[in-house]
Amino acid sequence: MDIKGKTAVVTGGAAGIGAAIAEEIVNRGGKVVIVDIDIDDAQSLAQRLGDNASAMVCDVSTGANIDAMADQVWTNTGGVDIVFANAGAGATGPLLDVGEDLFDFVFTLNVKSVWLTCKAFANRMIQEDRQGYLCVTGSEHSLGLQHAGSGLYTGTKHAVLGMADVLRRELPDTIGISVLCPGLTSTRFAEGRRHSRLPPDPPQMEAFAKAVMAKGMPAADVAKATLDAIAREDFFIVTHANARAAAEKRWQEIDAAFAHQAPPEGDVDKYDVTRVIGEVSNEFK
Numbered sequence: 009m010d011i012k013g014k015t016a017v018v019t020g021g022a023a024g025i026g027a028a029i030a031e032e033i034v035n036r037g038g039k040v041v042i043v044d045i046d047i048d049d050a051q052s053l054a055q056r057l058g059d060n061a062s063a064m065v066c067d068v069s070t071g072a073n074i075d076a077m078a079d080q081v082w083t084n085t086g087g088v089d090i091v092f093a094n095a096g097a098g099a100t101g102p103l104l105d106v107g108e109d110l111f112d113f114v115f116t117l118n119v120k121s122v123w124l125t126c127k128a129f130a131n132r133m134i135q136e137d138r139q140g141y142l143c144v145t146g147s148e149h150s151l152g153l154q155h156a157g158s159g160l161y162t163g164t165k166h167a168v169l170g171m172a173d174v175l176r177r178e179l180p181d182t183i184g185i186s187v188l189c190p191g192l193t194s195t196r197f198a199e200g201r202r203h204s205r206l207p208p209d210p211p212q213m214e215a216f217a218k219a220v221m222a223k224g225m226p227a228a229d230v231a232k233a234t235l236d237a238i239a240r241e242d243f244f245i246v247t248h249a250n251a252r253a254a255a256e257k258r259w260q261e262i263d264a265a266f267a268h269q270a271p272p273e274g275d276v277d278k279y280d281v282t283r284v285i286g287e288v289s290n291e292f293k
C-alpha cells in the first residue's frame with residue numbers, strides 16, 4: 009500500500025523507530041496520528057511535522073485504552089488506512105533470574121498490545137469494508153538472532169512474528185500485513201522502561217546499553233525501508249543485512265535435525281496437520 013494520501017496511526021510514535029516512521033509518512037504525503045504514552049514528546053513531534061500530524065496519548069499496555077484510542081482516532085480522522093503496532097520495550101536479564109513483573113511488563117507491551125491494536129483497527133476496517141494495512145514491529149530476534157540475557161525480549165518478538173504469520177491467513181484480502189524485523193537501531197530503546205513502574209536497569213548497565221544503541225542504524229533509514237516494503241506489500245521487512253546469518257543458522261540447525269531424526273521416508277504427508285484438517289473438514293461436512 010502506498011502511503012501517499014493515506015491516514016496512518018503509529019503506536020510508540022513519539023520516539024525512535026515509531027517517530028521516524030511518522031516523519032517518513034508525512035514526507036511521503038500521508039497523514040499520521042502519533043499515539044504514545046509520552047504526550048509531550050508526541051505533541052512536539054506532531055507540531056514539528058505540521059498539519060498532517062496529530063498526537064494522542066494512550067498507554068497501550070491496557071486493552072480498554074487501546075479500544076478507546078481506536079474509537080477516538082477513527083472519529084477524528086474518518087478512518088485509518090495503515091496501522092503501525094510498534095510500541096515496545098526491551099527486557100534484560102538471564103531467564104533464570106528475571107522476575108514475573110518483568111515478564112508481565114514486556115509480554116503485555118510487546119505482544120498483547122500489538123494483538124489488541126491490530127484487532128481494534130482491523131475490525132473497524134472490516135466493518136466499514138475499507139482497504140487497510142497492518143505493520144507490526146518484530147525484530148531480528150523474530151528471525152533467529154538471540155543472545156544471552158535477552159530471553160524475555162526474544163520470546164516476545166517470536167510471538168509477534170507468529171501472530172502476524174497467522175493473521176495474514178485470517179485477514180480478508182482487503183487487509184495486508186507486514187512484520188518489521190529491524191536490527192540494532194539508534195533509539196531510546198535502552199531506556200525502554202522509562203514509562204513503567206519497574207525500576208530501570210542499574211546505571212552502569214543502562215550506560216552500556218545506551219552506548220550500544222548509539223552505534224545503531226539511523227531510525228530514519230529503517231523508516232524509509234519500512235515504507236518502501238509496505239508499498240510492495242512484502243510480508244517480511246528486513247533492514248539489517250547482518251541478521252540474515254542468524255536466520256540461516258536457525259534454518260541449518262532445523263534442517264540438520266530433520267535430516268538425522270525425521271528423514272523424508274514413506275508417506276510424509278500422513279501426519280501433515282494441514283492435510284489432516286482438510287480431510288477431517290470434509291468428513292464433518
Ligand SMILES: NC(=O)c1ccc[n+]([C@@H]2O[C@H](COP(=O)([O-])OP(=O)(O)OC[C@H]3O[C@@H](n4cnc5c(N)ncnc54)[C@H](O)[C@@H]3O)[C@@H](O)[C@H]2O)c1
Pocket residue numbers: 019020021022023024025026043044045046066067068069094095096097098117145146147148189190191192193194195196197198199200203224
Ligand atoms: N532500537 C532497536 O535496535 C530495535 C530493534 C528491533 C526492534 N525494535 C522494536 O522497535 C519498537 C520501537 O522501539 P524503539 O527502539 O524505537 O524504542 P524507543 O524507546 O526509542 O521508542 C519507543 C516508544 O514507545 C513509547 N511507549 C513505551 N511504552 C508505551 C506504552 N505503554 N504505550 C504507548 N507508548 C509507549 C515510548 O514512549 C517511545 O516513544 C519496539 O517494538 C522495539 O522492540 C527496536
